[in-house]
Amino acid sequence: MKVKEALTWAIRQLDLDFIAKPKIDALLLLSHTLGKKKEWISAHPGESLSQEALKSFKDAVEKRRNGKPLHYILGCKEFMGLKFEVNESVLIPRFETEDLVGYLIERYARRAYTFADIGTGSGAIGVSLAYHLPLSHIYATDISEEALVVARKNAKNIGVDERIKFLKGDLLEPLKDVIDRIDVVIANLPYVKVEDYEELPLDVRREPEQALLSSERGIGVYKTLLLQMKTYGISTAYIECTPAEIGELTAFIFSLGFGHRVIKDSGGAERFMVIGVEI
Numbered sequence: 001m002k003v004k005e006a007l008t009w010a011i012r013q014l015d016l017d018f019i020a021k022p023k024i025d026a027l028l029l030l031s032h033t034l035g036k037k038k039e040w041i042s043a044h045p046g047e048s049l050s051q052e053a054l055k056s057f058k059d060a061v062e063k064r065r066n067g068k069p070l071h072y073i074l075g076c077k078e079f080m081g082l083k084f085e086v087n088e089s090v091l092i093p094r095f096e097t098e099d100l101v102g103y104l105i106e107r108y109a110r111r112a113y114t115f116a117d118i119g120t121g122s123g124a125i126g127v128s129l130a131y132h133l134p135l136s137h138i139y140a141t142d143i144s145e146e147a148l149v150v151a152r153k154n155a156k157n158i159g160v161d162e163r164i165k166f167l168k169g170d171l172l173e174p175l176k177d178v179i180d181r182i183d184v185v186i187a188n189l190p191y192v193k194v195e196d197y198e199e200l201p202l203d204v205r206r207e208p209e210q211a212l213l214s215s216e217r218g219i220g221v222y223k224t225l226l227l228q229m230k231t232y233g234i235s236t237a238y239i240e241c242t243p244a245e246i247g248e249l250t251a252f253i254f255s256l257g258f259g260h261r262v263i264k265d266s267g268g269a270e271r272f273m274v275i276g277v278e279i
């Protein structure tokens with residue numbers, strides 16, 4: 001089979017299963033299978049696939065048809081211009097989160113700050129901050145040891161492992177002994193309501209439940225973080241949540257005596273909050 005025929009076949013297969021972007025997925029899967037750039041695929045429609053390559057490509061398409069997220073099959077996801085390895089233990093970093101990281105990079109470039117990335121997952125936020133803010137130091141926590149294995153690997157691959165320390169535990173708890181050093185907390189924690197979980201697309205439900213689901217109508221994990229911030233005297237935090245949760249979170253933030261400001265994402269949605277005093 002030739003490159004063009006393989007692509008046409010894959011697009012049809014993916015389309016049959018209502019995969020949202022069959023053309024892009026087919027192109028990326030073929031590019032991954034052949035170890036060639038997308039541009040090479042487009043420029044070589046008449047190139048023949050070996051039997052071995054065709055089998056691997058068909059296997060990859062089958063996995064995608066069965067709902068495996070594209071980036072788990074590819075094994076990586078680009079975030080803030082960096083290549084992050086991903087697997088079933090971590091959330092695939094989302095492009096919306098890049099807006100928050102971009103904001104922080106601009107705001108905190110002046111001097112050396114120490115950040116805490118809470119619920120680091122693949123390390124997307126913490127590792128990107130370490131890379132783009134070379135004066136910074138980062139602490140990153142996660143409740144999942146499997147996620148921390150991935151995050152540590154990404155920090156090493158990207159060459160920032162000397163300025164980022166990973167700790168396992170509940171939110172700020174593992175940072176008790178270094179809490180006075182932390183200038184800014186950043187958290188993209190689970191915020192999907194239990195009642196909304198079953199409505200999520202199949203491939204999103206293949207990401208770790210622990211990375212998505214939160215109690216108390218989606219704000220339970222953030223409530224615990226806010227309570228810990230109060231206990232430990234943290235005065236600046238940035239969080240990512242859904243626009244729908246901002247109202248209820250705001251009431252809780254006020255009840256603890258913190259101020260807050262909402263930051264919109266690049267699509268104009270109210271997605272981020274600064275809690276406390278912005279430095």
Ligand SMILES: C[S@@+](CC[C@H](N)C(=O)[O-])C[C@H]1O[C@@H](n2cnc3c(N)ncnc32)[C@H](O)[C@@H]1O
Pocket residue numbers: 090091092093094097118119120121122123124125141142143144147169170171187188189190191210211212221
């Ligand atoms: C939505 S994912 C975000 C991952 C990453 N920050 C990103 O933006 O791609 C949430 C992460 O929080 C972690 N997590 C959930 N509950 C936690 C807790 N109580 N303490 C620490 N981490 C937690 C999950 O394991 C998961 O890696």
